[in-house]
Amino acid sequence: MPPTALDAPDRPLKHSLYYFASDEGGASAADKRRLLFDSARFADRHGFCAVWAPERHFHAFGGLSPNPSVTAAALAALTSNVRIRSGSVVLPLHAVARVAEEWALVDVLSGGRVDLGLASGWFPNDFVLAPPGTYERRGELLFERLEALRRLWRGESFEAVNPLGDSVSLRTLPRPVQPELPVWITAAGNPDTFRRAGSLGVNVLTHLLGQSLDALAEKIAVYRQAWAEAGHPGRGEIALMLHAYVGEDDDAVRRTVRAPMLHYLASSAQLVGRYTASVPFFQQRCAVDTGALTAQDVDDALAFSFERYYQTSSLLGTVDDCLDRLDHMRAIGVDEIACLIDFGVPTDEVLAALPRLAELFELANVSEAELAAVA
DSSP states (O other): OOOOGSSSTTTTOOOEEEEEOOOTOOOHHHHHHHHHHHHHHHHHHHOOEEEEEEESSSTTTOOTTSSSSHHHHHHHHHEOOSSEEEEEGGGOOOOOGHHHHHHHHHHHHHHHHHHHHOOOOOOOGGGGOOTTTTTTGGGHHHHHHHHHHHHHHHHHOOEEOOOOOOOEOOOOOSOOOOSSOEEEEEEEEEEEHHHHHHTTTTTEEEOSSSSOOHHHHHHHHHHHHHHTTTTTOOOOOOOEEEEEEEEHHHHHHHHHHHHHHHHHHHHHHHHTTTSSOOOOGGGGSSSGGGGSSOHHHHHHHHHHHHHHHHHHHHHHHHHHHHHHHHHHHHHOOOOOOEEEESSOHHHHHHHHHHHHHHHHHHHHHHHHEEEEEHH
């Protein structure tokens, strides 16, 4: 029988901050910077395990992070405790040696707190940054370059030919603090990605855009079985990215997040509609070809998607509502919630809600024994 979440029912549920760098909501550059820096400082002081910096190019989700190593370097200088993660480097777009050097520097600046989240990428326009043919091979390139990246991180040399025709043997610099590179693979729809990550002994970052919790539970079981069969120690970690805004009153939370979430869902549907087999937010109500829909169809689908997402696939709501969702997520094998906070809610309101988000995880990690003692 494959290992499941029930093998460790009382483990703490970790929590981190994830920055999607959305341009939705029209926030100023100063507000975006303040949200990024002030929330990272809060996370560092209040028990969050990590902050995640994304890689985004050429569209509304580009925001402040076209290169996550730059964002990560700034976050490393501001913090002392949280892990500094990419969420994620699109590895097929980049020279492996350059990724190794940039993130080794962040590892030095942070005192050895780097985790590297890696992704294959999916949006065709991003691949104008890479040689022709990269897009078609992006899945395999991710894992090929992962192995090369691990070797460079350990200090192994690589062979190359410079522009003068000289064969050279090179090592990347600076040398990182951590001798081994902690890795997360971004995965969602494809169980084979979960299986491969488990076999390689790397962690997984995932989300609920286009997959249900039941479907995710099956993929986590596949991951844990592959991990065990490969003989790796431990069980690996699954981080689940969720939109997060916790308030004192459910109606007030809905009023605060509804417009930003509808903008987010609409932009996402337009962005992915041409390039994926299904549009996650419309999959239960309408066809992929959103161009065939009337304006009312689109509004109805967005409203339906918002309600479904709000109730089942987010940390939007009150502490009590979100506690129930966290119990379910822990039960299926999730180890960490990556709380996406920059999706268009005004900066002051996001920052004001962070103490309630921290309180949520404090309560989620109170054991039954501790509750009984209090009672």
